[in-house]
Every structure is written in structure tokens, then in C-alpha cells.
Amino acid sequence: MSSSRMRGRAATVAALAGTAVLLAAVPAFAHVTVTPDTAAKGAYSTVSFKVPDEEDSANTVKVEVNLPTDHPIASVSIEPVxxxxxxxxxxxLATPMKTDDGTVDQAVSKITWSGGKIAPGQFQQFPVSLGPLPADVDSLSFKALQTYDNGDVVRWIEIPQAGQPEPQNPAPTLKLTAAEPSGDAAGAGTGTAAAAPSADTASPLVPVTSAADSSDGTARALGIVGIVVGVIGVGFGVFAGRRRNPAGAATGGAPDGPSGPAV
Structure with missing residues (x-):
């Protein structure tokens, strides 16, 4: 076999392998996901459940998202779509939760969106505000069901496991990160608490000026610019007059004509 033919076959094999990799990766971009996929523990966060339509000729007509009841969330609100x-x-709840607003004995366990339509090749986002997020776990998985108008139901309910390949139908998962230290905690290390500057305290590096001071400064600047421009105009006029009458400028005499003596 010639070397050129071998190179051609190698290129063909490489192209087929690359196509296979791309085809295998395409479904990973079409999962139902939660965006952003990270949030701080104990905080409130607004996330969106992103639902793409994967069918060639069917529309998504219903989306169900289940919230975990083993780690319930006290406050859940929905943005209209x-x-x-x-x-x-x-x-x-079997065990009521204690919050800043009191004891909560019920929590949202499922949100169902219906009545709309997601066409093939399109996606829809469903925003939800959640909080406070649990502080004793590192992630929350929201099992979701996607229903098409042809009767197909895709169950996005498989929980991703660390160190394992991504499942075929993973549940949208929100990773929870350590809460950021507060300003008091940051100041405790130095014996002083970090405080934000008040409105009555002016920074020594930034002068505080009122609107009237700013207007006066602008007026002064414009006046100075006008004076400078006027002086330049007068000088230019004198210079131009001398160029038009060099003889008179040299002898000090008056120019010819009825216009009178030169100034």
C-alpha cells in the first residue's frame, strides 16, 4: 500500500472518530439543567431550570420539578413565565423547620409548569427563588419530568455520583459552596470590625462637592475659555490687517482709500 493511501485512510479514521466523539457529546448539552449550578450554603439564590426540546417533531408542554424533602427549603417563589x-x-414536614420568621411545618415539594410550548430546537428557562439553602449538604438534586405533546415523558431523575460517569438522564443538580464570611467575622481577626463608610463621612481621598459648586466651577471654566478665545481672535485680526497693508505698517502712514486710517 502506498504511503499516500495510508495517509488518506488515517485521515478518514481520524475524521470518523472525531465525529463519533461529537455525536456522543451532543446529548450532554441537551439535558435539563439548573443555572447557575452553584450557590452558597445558607443563602438565598435565584436559579433557572433550563429545559431544551430534544424531539424532532414534538413540543414540550409540561415540566415538573421536584424539590428535595429530606432537605426542605423554607422559602420558594416563582417568577412568572x-x-x-x-x-x-x-x-x-415531619420535623418543622425553625427560621428567622418563625416555625415552618410545610415546604414546597413540586413545581409544575404547563400551558406553554417549547418547540423543537428551542429551550425555555423557569426562574425560581430558593432559600435559605441547607448548610449540611454539598448539593441539591431536583428530579424533573419533561412531557411532550406526543405522549413521551423524559425522566431526568438520575443522581450524579462523584467519580462516576454522568448518567444518561441526570437530575438538575445545584452544588452548594461554603458560605462567605461576614464583615464582622473578617474584622474579628484583627480585633476591629470592618464597617462600611457612612453617608456623612467623606473619604480623605475623594473631595465632596455639591451640585452648586460643580456648576460654579463649570461656569468659571467656560468664562476663561471664552476670554482666551477672544484674545486669540483679536490677535489674529491684527496680524491679518498688517499682512494686508505692509506699506502702512512699515511707514506708519495711512492706507489708500476712503476707509480711513488703519488701527
Missing amino acids: PGWTAQVTTTK
Whole structure:
């Protein structure tokens, strides 16, 4: 076999291998996901459940997202999505939660969006505000069901496991990170608490000026510029007059004509 033919076959094999890798990677971009995929423990966060339509000729007509009841979230609110109706399902908690607003014995366990349509090749985002997020776990998984108008139901319910390949139908998962230290905690290390500057305290590096001071300064600047421009104009006029009458300028005599003596 000639070397050119071998190179051609090698290029063909490489191209087929690359195509296979791309085809295998395409479904990973079409999962139902939560965006952003990270949030701080104990904080409130607004996330969006991003739902793409993967069918060639069917529309997505219903989306169900289940919230974990083993780590319930006390406050859940939904941003309206045009064309879609949201229905919230709550569950009574076996162990009530204590929050800053009191004791909570019920929590949202499922949100169902219906009435809208996601066409093939399109996606829709469903924003939700959650909080406070649990501080005793490193992630929250939201099992989701996607229903098409042809009757197909895709169950995004497989929980990703660390060190394992991504499952075929992974549940949207929100990673929880350590909460950022507060200003008091940061100041405790030096014996002083970090305080934000008040409105009555002026920074020594930034002068505080009122609107009137600013207007006066602008007026002064414009006046100075006008004076300078006027002086330049007068000088230019004198210079131009002398060039038009060099003889008179040299002898001091008056120019010819009825216009009178030169100034």
C-alpha cells in the first residue's frame, strides 16, 4: 500500500472518530439543567431550570420539578413565565423547620409548569427563588419530568455520583459552596470590625462637592475659555490687517482709500 493511501485512510479514521466523539457529546448539552449550578450554603439564590426540546417533531408542554424533602427549603417563589401556568405543591414536614420568621411545618415539594410550548430546537428557562439553602449538604438534586405533546415523558431523575460517569438522564443538580464570611467575622481577626463608610463621612481621598459648586466651577471654566478665545481672535485680526497693508505698517502712514486710517 502506498504511503499516500495510508495517509488518506488515517485521515478518514481520524475524521470518523472525531465525529463519533461529537455525536456522543451532543446529548450532554441537551439535558435539563439548573443555572447557575452553584450557590452558597445558607443563602438565598435565584436559579433557572433550563429545559431544551430534544424531539424532532414534538413540543414540550409540561415540566415538573421536584424539590428535595429530606432537605426542605423554607422559602420558594416563582417568577412568572409568559404563556405558562405554575402550580405549586406543598408537603407537611415531619420535623418543622425553625427560621428567622418563625416555625415552618410545610415546604414546597413540586413545581409544575404547563400551558406553554417549547418547540423543537428551542429551550425555555423557569426562574425560581430558593432559600435559605441547607448548610449540611454539598448539593441539591431536583428530579424533573419533561412531557411532550406526543405522549413521551423524559425522566431526568438520575443522581450524579462523584467519580462516576454522568448518567444518561441526570437530575438538575445545584452544588452548594461554603458560605462567605461576614464583615464582622473578617474584622474579628484583627480585633476591629470592618464597617462600611457612612453617608456623612467623606473619604480623605475623594473631595465632596455639591451640585452648586460643580456648576460654579463649570461656569468659571467656560468664562476663561471664552476670554482666551477672544484674545486669540483679536490677535489674529491684527496680524491679518498688517499682512494686508505692509506699506502702512512699515511707514506708519495711512492706507489708500476712503476707509480711513488703519488701527
